[in-house]
Amino acid sequence: MVHVIARHRPGTQARGEDTRRRILETALEIFATEGYEGASTRQLAERADVNLPAIQYYFGSKEGLFRAVLESIIEHTERHMAPLDLRVKAALADPGTSREKLLELLCEMLKAFVSLVLGGTQIESRRLLFARSEVEDTPGLEQLHESGKRHVFAPCLALIARLTGRPADDLETELRALALMGQVTIFCHKGALDTRAPAEFTPERVRIIQGLVREHTLAIFRAVSFKAASLQ
Amino acid sequence: MVHVIARHRPGTQARGEDTRRRILETALEIFATEGYEGASTRQLAERADVNLPAIQYYFGSKEGLFRAVLESIIEHTERHMAPLDLRVKAALADPGTSREKLLELLCEMLKAFVSLVLGGTQIESRRLLFARSEVEDTPGLEQLHESGKRHVFAPCLALIARLTGRPADDLETELRALALMGQVTIFCHKGALDTRAPAEFTPERVRIIQGLVREHTLAIFRAVSFKAASLQ
DNA sequence: GACATAGTCTATCGACCGATATACATCCAC
DNA sequence: GTGGATGTATATCGGTCGATAGACTATGTC
Numbered sequence: 302m303v304h305v306i307a308r309h310r311p312g313t314q315a316r317g318e319d320t321r322r323r324i325l326e327t328a329l330e331i332f333a334t335e336g337y338e339g340a341s342t343r344q345l346a347e348r349a350d351v352n353l354p355a356i357q358y359y360f361g362s363k364e365g366l367f368r369a370v371l372e373s374i375i376e377h378t379e380r381h382m383a384p385l386d387l388r389v390k391a392a393l394a395d396p397g398t399s400r401e402k403l404l405e406l407l408c409e410m411l412k413a414f415v416s417l418v419l420g421g422t423q424i425e426s427r428r429l430l431f432a433r434s435e436v437e438d439t440p441g442l443e444q445l446h447e448s449g450k451r452h453v454f455a456p457c458l459a460l461i462a463r464l465t466g467r468p469a470d471d472l473e474t475e476l477r478a479l480a481l482m483g484q485v486t487i488f489c490h491k492g493a494l495d496t497r498a499p500a501e502f503t504p505e506r507v508r509i510i511q512g513l514v515r516e517h518t519l520a521i522f523r524a525v526s527f528k529a530a531s532l533q
Numbered sequence: 534m535v536h537v538i539a540r541h542r543p544g545t546q547a548r549g550e551d552t553r554r555r556i557l558e559t560a561l562e563i564f565a566t567e568g569y570e571g572a573s574t575r576q577l578a579e580r581a582d583v584n585l586p587a588i589q590y591y592f593g594s595k596e597g598l599f600r601a602v603l604e605s606i607i608e609h610t611e612r613h614m615a616p617l618d619l620r621v622k623a624a625l626a627d628p629g630t631s632r633e634k635l636l637e638l639l640c641e642m643l644k645a646f647v648s649l650v651l652g653g654t655q656i657e658s659r660r661l662l663f664a665r666s667e668v669e670d671t672p673g674l675e676q677l678h679e680s681g682k683r684h685v686f687a688p689c690l691a692l693i694a695r696l697t698g699r700p701a702d703d704l705e706t707e708l709r710a711l712a713l714m715g716q717v718t719i720f721c722h723k724g725a726l727d728t729r730a731p732a733e734f735t736p737e738r739v740r741i742i743q744g745l746v747r748e749h750t751l752a753i754f755r756a757v758s759f760k761a762a763s764l765q
Numbered sequence: 766g767a768c769a770t771a772g773t774c775t776a777t778c779g780a781c782c783g784a785t786a787t788a789c790a791t792c793c794a795c
Numbered sequence: 796g797t798g799g800a801t802g803t804a805t806a807t808c809g810g811t812c813g814a815t816a817g818a819c820t821a822t823g824t825c
Contacts, residue, residue, distance in 0.1 A: 316822075317772060336669070338570050342813060352773060357814065359772095429668070435722030436664045437568070476738070477745050480716040487715030490667030506708070513709050517753050524752035552802080574783060584803060589784065591802095 321359045324349045326423075329370045333429035337367055337439040368441040374427055375448040381417050382452040385409060389456045393463065400464065404522050407460040408515045414453050414485050415511050419502045428502075432489040454478060464522050481521075484514050553591045556581045558655075561602045565661035569599055569671040600673040606659055607680040613649050614684040617641060621688045625695065632696065636754050639692040640747045646685050646717050647743045651734045660734075664721040686710060696754050713753075716746050 327349035331340045342363050346353045360366035389406050392398045418428050434445045458478040462469040465477070488502070488510060559581035563572045574595050578585045592598035621638050624630045650660055666677045690710040694701040697709070720734070720742060 320772080336568075336570070338568070341811080343811085352775085353813090354775095354815075355773070363813065432668050436661070436668050472738070473741055473745070476742055479719050480742070480745050480749065483715035483717065483719030484712040485715065486719050486722070487711050490718075506704070509705055510708055510712070513705070513712050517712065517749070520756035521749050521752045524756045573781080575781085584805085585783090586785075586805095587803070595783065 317359065320349075320351055320355065324351060324356065324359060324366065325369055325373065328366050329373070329423060329426045329430070332367060332370055333426035333433070336433055337437060364440050367439065368444075370430075371441050371445050374430065375444060377421075377427070378417065378448050378452055381421070382413060385413050386452060386456055389460065393459055403460055403463050404519065407457060407464065407522070408518050410453065410457050410460065411481065411485060411514050411518060412511045414482065415488075415507060415514065417453075418485065418489055419507050419510070420504070424502060428489050429491075431486075432491075435486075454482065457482060481518065484517065485510075552581075552583055552587065556583060556588065556591060556598065557601055557605065560598050561605070561655060561658045561662070564599060564602055565658035565665070568665055568669060570669075596672055599671065600676075602662075603673050603677050606662065607676060609653075609659070610649060610680050610684055613653070614645060617645050618684060618688055621692065625691055635692050635695055636751065639689060639696065639754070640750050642685065642689050642692065643713065643717060643746050643750060644743045646714065647720075647739060647746065649685075650717065650721055651739050651742070652736070656734060660721050661723075664718075664723075667718075686714065689714065713750065716749065717742075 324345070328340075328345055331345055331348060335344070342356050343353060345363075345366070346356060349355075356363065356366055360369055385406075389410065392402060392406055418431055421427075431445070431449075434442050458475060459469055461478050461481070462471070462474050465474060467474045556577070560572075560577055563577055563580060567576070574588050575585060577595075577598070578588060581587075588595065588598055592601055617638075621642065624634060624638055650663055653659075663677070663681075666674050690707060691701055693710050693713070694703065694706050697706060699706045
């Protein structure tokens, strides 16, 4: 194996940059709909209108292409969540932050999580690939997990810990954070879609889901009397 | 194609019943961990300690074997949910059923849903296969969906419709039902597990999750003022 | 115009896939 | 016991997979 990944040295002509980007965009789509194993390099090449060896040429291997697709998604996730992450971090650092402010930030986190997985460009592909990442066992997929944990799960967990007065490494707190996030992640699965005929996520539906999750979150953290050691 | 599926006629000897069951149990395990495409018939045969053609002999094809696995899961689902389904149906048929009673039934539905996907025998395999069913596109998988819709989603939807005073075919009501169920389904995905080292669903964790979901559900339907036409 | 690099092409490799032909073993009915 | 049904074994088929060899073209530098 000589030619692992074609990194274009600066100053070198990059005629193939178009081709490379076309392969990457097509790959996101196909990996999402077919899965890593299900997507064949021949299918990838045909849909991207390139030859079969072009994939090896630009990305070293099928796995290299997949990792490149994952990197582009992770990059998108970080760009989407970064501003809110900073606000949450600042609020948590200040011990005087009010309970209502923390609760409002939690609602905003979940709202941003909804628009992350259900909105934006290439919605369908990212949504499907995110859903697959929970099931498949493909090289590099743990990076996608790690990204979601760092930018969504961890901030939510920290906020909930403060809201409930429990330690952040508490099992119950972790499970509660996951349960709340589950209200969002369920809409990544196609089973959640075909209850209705059109089965698409229009901006209107995204808005309704965001409203419902907010309503639920507010109800939960305003109603329950926390600070109690155990649950039931 | 002559020998599609070996259905043993009554009165005929069934020496191979042991073999058949062994293949079926192994198949559930392997299909769950590897996926339909990922599981090869050779792997299946080796792990079940039978020859390669035994799969075709007993189940007609790899697809036939997969459908048989799905049927066994669906059967388990129906057996698990049937009693509660009846109680829900009875409560809904009676217009005088109190709001608290309906809410209690909704909590019980979600509790049963938790123990369905996280408890019982062959937990891990059923959990994984359920998660895969949301992503993969394998023949027969829609039956598993259909089963979940009929025995979990539909009753929850009907209860929520009554609790919120909205029609059951309402989009917002459907999305709310899914959001509530998402609190449970998220634990089917392996991403929800490896936040902690052991990553297993001990009975204690199942109990905690059931408690959290109940707490959330009660808070949501006691706090929010429904009967209002719109949400925000 | 000679040469190296960048990028694209056809053809093909070895591995593995699901399925089956076919022979053989085992068991029950009569 | 003998014939048909039931179950198990080996060997192999045609097909698809990811990857690569190697020839070809385009582009830029000197």
